Amino acid sequence: MKRNGPLITLLAGLALAAVLITVNLTVTARGGDDPDPAGFGAAAATSAPATAPAVDPPPSSAPPAGPPPAAKVNAVWAGKVDGGGATIAIAVTDGVAVAYLCDGKKAEVWLQGTAAAGKLELAGAKGATLAGTFGGGKAAGTVTAGGRSWKFTAPAVKKPSGLYRATATVRNAKVVGGWIVLPDGSQVGIVTVDGQPRPAPAVDPATGAVTVDGAALTATPVTGALTAN
């Protein structure tokens, strides 16, 4: 027993890991056909084709005309949410904050609000909210959308990393694209054409050039409040 003890310890750990992995695989397989694995995309996916899938301006957000009196915040934070199921970027221009949460497949939400005195307060369509803090080169907090919430800690990023958005009308179809470019060069984005979200084609962060349905669009870094178009 004594000489076998260490081996039994190893095997016990292996067995425990095997059980956990098996349970994981079972649980994940059951949810595998979920068209919305990240779970927050219902808002974008169900919006009526006739209406713009853009953000309803949150009523409580400070209008761009009335920025906070304190030092105006200018920063961009971007990173994966805890658990890695989605990516978030927050772009702040003179205290006006725009956040984009996106899984790169079909779930996305845009939020708008304020960044002042170390606090982030944003809101988006269908009751989506983001509350957090920033400072020391990072932003952290909780974003809630579609009845689920994610915690995140995102580092400050510099161009070409950041948050990009493109809006256009292509052959009478309203196109809204959002991209998050991370410091490692990877991109996560969704383009919504007439209310139908889908993974976005890669954008050139240097020029913002991107081709959607054969049409050349230009994505621009998000600065200041979103416009419906």
Next chain:
Amino acid sequence: MAADEGTRRIAPATGLYVPLLLGAVVTVSLGVYGSVHTPTGVSVNIAGFSGPMEVKVWLASGAALLALVQLTTALAMWGKFGPHPPGWLGPLHRWSGRGAFLLAVPVAVHCLYALGFATYDMRTLAHSLLGCFFFGAFTVKMLSLPKRGLPGWTLPLLGGAVFTALIGLWLTSSLWFFTTFGVRF
């Protein structure tokens, strides 16, 4: 070990080859799995905590605490706190080690399954490397323990490596979590 030291024989380290090889296999396998497997973002977890991260930081904290017990009991067993260490030190060392290992396994499963090998910043990179290294080093230690005739430095070196890795893992995860989000359950 004690017998070998008594005879003053220079023990060959050849007995370590197989454990080291298997440990390397474990480390590389974990790293490859963590890199290749697409992180799911979710994994089964223990109820009663506010979130998976909270579960992990407390499991890891338990493992780190037991690692301190490991260090203390190991030092005592090797006579660092005076001769004639009490007989209960051995069982305490073995069972605290098993406890630490078994606490670390669910954390690692969650890391590898839900998050994957991450190189996002220095903290996640160090954590990913240490995590893979820890289970490899632990494998080497477990496979070396029953072997007789290994050099005297084997167990202190392996034990020290395992301990250092686990503490490093705790610092790059739980301590970071506690200092970033505060201590919560």
